[in-house]
Structure formats: structure tokens, C-alpha cells
Amino acid sequence: MIRELTETDRALLETYLLAEPEVNLFNIGNLENNGLGGRCQAWGEFGADGRLRLVLMRYLRFLNLNLREPDAPFDRDGVLWLLRGHDIISFAGERRSMASFGTIEGFKPPEHTHLCRLKEVACLEPAGINGSIARRLGPADIEMLADLYRSIAEFQNFNRDNAALRAALEEGSGRGYGIEQDGRMVAAAMTAAENRASAMIIGVATRLAYRGRGYATALMAGLCRDLLAEGKTACLFYDNPRAGRIYHRLGFEEIGGWTMFEKSKG
Numbered sequence: 001m002i003r004e005l006t007e008t009d010r011a012l013l014e015t016y017l018l019a020e021p022e023v024n025l026f027n028i029g030n031l032e033n034n035g036l037g038g039r040c041q042a043w044g045e046f047g048a049d050g051r052l053r054l055v056l057m058r059y060l061r062f063l064n065l066n067l068r069e070p071d072a073p074f075d076r077d078g079v080l081w082l083l084r085g086h087d088i089i090s091f092a093g094e095r096r097s098m099a100s101f102g103t104i105e106g107f108k109p110p111e112h113t114h115l116c117r118l119k120e121v122a123c124l125e126p127a128g129i130n131g132s133i134a135r136r137l138g139p140a141d142i143e144m145l146a147d148l149y150r151s152i153a154e155f156q157n158f159n160r161d162n163a164a165l166r167a168a169l170e171e172g173s174g175r176g177y178g179i180e181q182d183g184r185m186v187a188a189a190m191t192a193a194e195n196r197a198s199a200m201i202i203g204v205a206t207r208l209a210y211r212g213r214g215y216a217t218a219l220m221a222g223l224c225r226d227l228l229a230e231g232k233t234a235c236l237f238y239d240n241p242r243a244g245r246i247y248h249r250l251g252f253e254e255i256g257g258w259t260m261f262e263k264s265k266g
Helices: 006-017 025-034 076-084 139-150 164-171 213-228 241-250
Strands: 002-005 040-046 052-061 062-067 092-094 111-116 134-136 174-180 183-193 197-207 234-240 253-262
Touching: 002 052, 002 076, 006 025, 006 040, 006 052, 025 040, 025 052, 025 062, 025 197, 052 076, 062 076, 111 241, 134 213, 134 253, 139 164, 139 174, 139 183, 139 197, 164 183, 174 213, 183 213, 197 213, 213 234, 213 241, 234 241
Parallel strands: 062 092, 197 234
Antiparallel strands: 002 040, 040 052, 052 062, 092 253, 111 234, 111 253, 134 174, 174 183, 183 197
16 A cells, blocks of 8 residues: 655665665755655555555655566556546656556656666867857746747647756756757756755757757767766656667666656646
């Protein structure tokens, strides 16, 4: 049976999440930055030995699932009940944890991506950006960022809820770097769910007309250098082979897979 976890369960929850820090990066960052309650909630299922074997964590309208033993039975119906009861737009988790969910009513077919991490700075050579100026982004840039993501098909869902952007840039749970030209944002790279040990890189994007100029590579290199200088492991997802080649050149290594269900529109 799944039950909600509270601050009294926090030490138990942290121990569970830290056993797989990269897979649970979003959950760790959201817990560290928000605590339990309000915008961040957690639920757990316990085994006969009293130990956690399943964790569900909601941040805003995003729900993540982690199973300690993906092949063991779990309360699948309870997971779906929570999913449908919290106006979730994205349900995701490590590929093995999500394997039993073939289709979910009201959600699109699942998308599968690669999960990678970067732990070494050696591969990150300084990269020029063809005379353009990359700068650190702040709350005043949220609308320009949203406009950039709206212009790119693969990021349409990224900005269905600008609250995630605001949390990153206003409250410090992430950071963003961008390149501005012709009065608009033409390329950006961001992090989310930053915590003491790691950060998830998201939203690496370049407008179609400005591609092929090295903007994404330069932004990624600068962002990763900053994270690694702070002692943080950089992680990211990708499903685009072209993007994958850029990330591997920078030194990212694949450590697993990720599955995500997005809510169907309408």
C-alpha cells in the first residue's frame, strides 16, 4: 500500500534517493529546495521488512517514479490513482521502473531518452561563440526564454507551465545561460533541480535560423564548467542523435534510460 511521506520520513526518504543519485536527481533537488508539502509531495510503498521499495515524488505538475526492485510486484493501481488525482502533465522515471506502464489513458505514448552524466572537466575546452555574447539569465528573461521554446517543436511541452522556469530563475533551484540577437533569445541552456551534489541540464535549444554556429556547444561547455567547478555532477537526457554527439564530445557518458509520459492535449 502506498502512503504519503511527511517531514518525519525525510531521513528515510533521503537515504533511499541517495542510493541512486543520478536517477533521483530531480527528486533530490526538489526535496532539498522545497521540503515536503505544497509544491513538492512524496509517497512511498514499504516492503515486508519495513524498508522503502517505491517512491513517487510530485513537483508542481510533474510526477517521478522510482522502484528499488523494478521486477518485483508493486501497487501499480495506487500509482495510477495518484497520477490521475493531481493534474499531472508529465509522468516519468528510470526506464526499468516505468516498464510496466505500456499505455496510460489520457497520456501520449511514452518517450524514451538516454540519461547521461559528466564528472570530469578535462574534455571541456573553451569554446568561442562567433562574436555573440552569452550571459547568465535572470527572472526578467523568462518570457524571452518561453518564446524561444515555443518556436521549437520538441520543446512545446517544456513550457506548458512557466512555473518551472520561474522556480529555477527566481528561487535559485536552477540557472540559465543564453545568447540574445536581433532582440530575441536565440539559444539557451538551463539547469533544474540543482542540489549540493548535482544538477540536471535542460532546455538546450537554438532557433532554427541560428543553428550550425556552435551556440549550443558553447553554452553547454560554459554551463558545465561552472557546475564542475562547484563540485557538482552534470546530468542530462537526450533522444536526438545530433545532440547526443555534442554531449559525448563534451565528455558525457550514458548511464541509463528514461521514460516519460506527457499528458495529451484536450
